[in-house]
Amino acid sequence: MDGQVIFFFMPVKDLKQAKQLYRDTLGLTESWREGDKIVGFKLPNTDIELMVEEVSEGTPSAPGPIFLVPSVQDIYEKGSDTLQFIDEPGETPDGLWLSAKDDSGNGIYFTDESKATANA
Template sequence: MEGNVMFYFVPVKDIKSAKALYRDALGLEESWREGDFTVAFKLPGTDVELMVEQVQEGGPDAAGPVLLVPSVKDIYENNQGKLHFVDEPSETPDGLWVSAKDDSGNGIYFTDESKHE
């Protein structure tokens, strides 16, 4: 399984207080937003961004890396039994996304840019 870390995903209960912490208190520069509940911050000295998202009940609940992979469908189909997938692949503005956990409950997330192909 190959993939580059694009983001480090941090699920939060309240996006407003999270923005106040990461942007205002810690001084991270906002790099983009998606809707009202997702914001990304640049992490100095790296191409990896911190992606903070307000999640709903039953949504992703563990922080973890977001790996850019060639095909989320392939990851999902070829890793049944190796990873605990939280849900089935879902659409993003650029392609697909799927949430998984390792044996310790840490989040591992996969995304692709299949809409750009």
């Protein structure tokens, strides 16, 4: 796999409480928002950001790294022997997204910029 970790995904029950913890208590700087359910925070001394998302109860999600890869579709087609996919690839504003778990149940996520590349 040719990819780099760009985010660490942290699912939460209540985004307002999570923002208070990560921003106000821990002192992280908010770097971006996507709607009213997702907030990004800069992590000191790294290019990796913390992506905090309010998830609905029952949504299968676990904390884990998010890798930026050249092709989510390739990961989906080639990774079935080593990853347990939560769902098929889904769309994001920039490309595709894929949720998976490793054999220990840890979350591992993939995203690409296929739409951004196609529009360039």
